[in-house]
Amino acid sequence: MRKLNKQSIEHMALGAAFLGTGGGGDPYIGKLMALQAVEKYGSVDLISVDELPDDALVVPTAMMGAPTVLIEKIANGGEFKRAFDSMERYLGKKIYATMPIEAGGVNSMIPLAVAAQMRIPVVDADGMGRAFPELQMVTYHLHGITSAPMIITDEKGNVSILETINNKWSENIARAITVAQGGAVMIGIYPMTGKQVKMCSIKNIMSYSENIGKVIRESSKFEVPLIDQLIEKINGYELFRGKIVDILRETKAGFNFGTINLDGIENYKNKSCEVNFQNENLIVKRSGKVIATTPDLISLVDLDNISPITTDALKYGRRVVVIGLKCNEMWRTDKGIETVGPRYFNYDIDYIPIEERIKEV
């Protein structure tokens, strides 16, 4: 267990935005939310999965909705307490700790704000090790954990409690509610025991985010170019360097869909690159050839300051590096690929691990 200081939280938000692969919210907003809550209610303890009692009730928390809406609809804090009170009343049990469901600039920070306000610790783990657009896309789901009961609440005070027959129905119903409530809501979902969290979560992800954030912030002290330091540190793959020349974007059914087109620079001159996203970056093609796909991580960072770029902050003319990263092994199982592979997102592409695709190029 350790108390998180301001700098840890800032690094965490930044690193989580990198792991958010375009989604999971803006790290600046996420950081502000967490820091404000800490200022108001006191500091937050980060505990490792091993420190959780087996019978502890853990409730992951997040914002749900299109990232572009998240920016306009910042939580006022009332949601956190309402969601937790509703869940505790409904289950008739005290909540021991919270944790993220995904890594992201906002969604790694929400549990910190919740924890500060509720005076409980945050578990150093999540359910994706990255970000994905739908609720059933978590390692909890791969291990048969049910998302229900799920609590949904908005800034106005409306609360919905879902008891669904499976996790995809939670996604469908919750998405409809999210759209009806303005496009972004606060959720408490996948209530688990400490034992279940130990079995099925992606461990130490908050600390890992913090480390990535630290590399990003501190790399300017060294001689090696920033971007190379980052890629080496995370065992990543440089997939492309280029300038954004086109962005197609559509907010539909509560998601941000889109395509980014890049023209190559430096070693990639005369080459092009296309990235497809649904909240998160899903597919990268270099000069027409697929070089990385979901569930492996695809992140865009600014070439100059290596800050991660979320899909809602894409801007014409920006010079970026596309970085690939192996996903957690749980996503490479049959059930993992079925849940978050390219075909789930309607791409007629087989999943081939990024390290193999890269060899072929």
Next chain:
Amino acid sequence: MRKLNKQSIEHMALGAAFLGTGGGGDPYIGKLMALQAVEKYGSVDLISVDELPDDALVVPTAMMGAPTVLIEKIANGGEFKRAFDSMERYLGKKIYATMPIEAGGVNSMIPLAVAAQMRIPVVDADGMGRAFPELQMVTYHLHGITSAPMIITDEKGNVSILETINNKWSENIARAITVAQGGAVMIGIYPMTGKQVKMCSIKNIMSYSENIGKVIRESSKFEVPLIDQLIEKINGYELFRGKIVDILRETKAGFNFGTINLDGIENYKNKSCEVNFQNENLIVKRSGKVIATTPDLISLVDLDNISPITTDALKYGRRVVVIGLKCNEMWRTDKGIETVGPRYFNYDIDYIPIEERIKEV
């Protein structure tokens, strides 16, 4: 209190479809649902509002959704028990009785099916005295009763519990869930005490429906033309007789919207008539002049057998009579008009009581 026999139920379904003013579901389907439940679980007691203990918990039940979908998605009965069990568990209290929220071919029958299965009585009252398309359009709402907690369930087994800040938010969120779950769901809503039911419901509406159904079925025994008997019996107004020459229809956001055009026959030769609906008939114009509006009742019946015609069963060429009827006085208050008057439905028309509009023509 009286036990309802098969004939009472049949008459009730038919009369309720008339009061349903185009909505509330097909009386044939409604009748079958109720009769099947009675056959399987035993007969149902109808109790008057006065027989309710003041502290009894009463939970109105209904199907929610576009009537055209209702026909394809008939309840299998599992919904009724699930909704009731969820409500009782959530409130921690036994449900004493159920009742309809609106009059309609299906929605007056659902409470009978629920009551048969749950072995509880049905209260002879509802919240509209007719049918309306949205959840806040009930006399309960006019008296400040909250729709929450509201239970929504589908034939698959999904359950949502809504705790909203007001009744219009219940409508918005429940409508989104209804669409996500295929367009028709079963609901339990506006849980009330016996005392509240006495204060704010429309009384004896089930018996009134039964009487109307009886007139429709038995009027052939008499000499006077069927339609005149019906109109006299209910103190209604004949607004038009004509042939359906055009039907514009659209299912949108969980509702059926549309316009019916009629060419006059008999005394109405060379006149035209237009009826606008949103699930229910809302506005009637005769040769361009408004002659009746919501919240007064506007029902179409078949000229030959005086069967009520729901908006999902409209057919080109059918010869119909348009009948108007005064609504309950509760709807004629300021809050009533604000909730269900023409302007709520985006018509730039003042509400003028039907008896005054008719005088002017």
